[in-house]
Amino acid sequence: MCEANVYMRDETGHDRLFMEHVDIIIPGPDGLYMENIFGERKKVDAVIQEMQLVSHRIILSRPGSA
């Protein structure tokens, strides 16, 4: 399965695991909607910094902190 782990990057550049096994990501006007392969859903006020799909890594940051 090709889901990814989603990390939140803080102001110091440290990546903290935010959600595992994410399948769906839909950007919206007030952040990102995410759904993982277990049907868990999260909405977060964040932007995508970088996606590394082969490494299963998606890195987010808080808006304005990049």
Add this chain to the structure above:
Amino acid sequence: MCEANVYMRDETGHDRLFMEHVDIIIPGPDGLYMENIFGERKKVDAVIQEMQLVSHRIILSRPGSA
């Protein structure tokens, strides 16, 4: 390998294949930088509409057309 195929959605809702086997996507101020597993690179003035990682699909649209 868990790369994805990237599609551009047009104004009529039709998805056209834009780039295959994409590994890296980095959003920037003037669009998206993409790199596939063959080392090919593209930069495109677009935004991410939706990502379906298990289905290996990433859907883009032109800014302002969503």
